[in-house]
Amino acid sequence: MEELFNTAELNEMKEQISLLRRKLEKETIVNEKLIRTSMRDKLKAVKLRSYILCAIVLISCPVWTTPIFNFHSPWFIGVTIAFLLIAVVYEIYCNQLLSTQNYITGSLVDEARKLNRYKQLGRQWHWFSIPFLCIWLPWFVYEATSMGGFFVKNILIGGLIGGTIGGIIGWHIYKKGQNTVNEVIDQIEELTEEKE
């Protein structure tokens, strides 16, 4: 099998990688500041972002009980807060999969499989959250309109613009993330099939 790889192209590639290494040897690349920053930065970026998000959601929960939303029924407030709390718990659960401890001993396939599971959980969340929002939004509009008055128009316009912009941005971020790992996921499946 080895002889098969001794083609001109692959030998050329081996020479090119040696050339790259020789070029890199002459470069400093790593500076003191970079090493210091990396050692200090123990916190995982993804988890940090996620926990900030969770904190914002948790802080927003009591806001629903303030007089600003007093035109809503206790049922609506209760269901909204329950949904937010479920979202936080789910996010924390998904984050457990992002532990980087496996980088040390785990193989590429194991690591990518975990990533795959993380993405899968993300997709599964939409099966719950999208139908929920389809009910929640009309419910929100219904309760707001039943209050009547000038205030309703402002709430509805604000809600519509904010909801649309937020929805588009959120969907764009989600799709971008999904596309990045789809390639990896395809390959895990391919590799797993070959193993079997």
Add this chain to the structure above:
Amino acid sequence: MRRQTMKKNETEFAQMVRAHKETIYTVCYMFSNDSDEVNDLFQEVLINLWNGIEQFRGESKVDTWIYRVSLNTCISWERKKKLRATVPLTMDINLFEDKDEDTRQIQMLYKRIHQLKPFDRAIVLLWLENMSYEEIAAIVGITVKNVSVRLYRIKEQLKQMSNL
């Protein structure tokens, strides 16, 4: 005592990173789209190496471990995950933009490898670094036979690319 141990770890870490900077950079370069992304990835790899240094007990060779962490980081990397400010790498060359003959050769290698899927990129990189099939299999997490089959396919793919 604890402070002394920390200091020793820090010194060892800095030495290890400097000794293997070419390996880390090569992997990050092959998985990046531009210089900024190489910077981000390089720092991400260093963070993961530092986080894992206490768990690394020398069960595998240091360079195998560094490859594993670097490749795992690059495979799992998503640009949107970036949250921290990146410290720029200290380099006089730009492998994406320089036009000298050596860099053009390296760019040719980059173009070939970058067209492969992430796992194939990892396998061919390890193979080009003269790693044995056993070592490649251990890092990637597939069987030795699978490595040989995949390398055969990669070779075919590379041939097709050069025929285009």
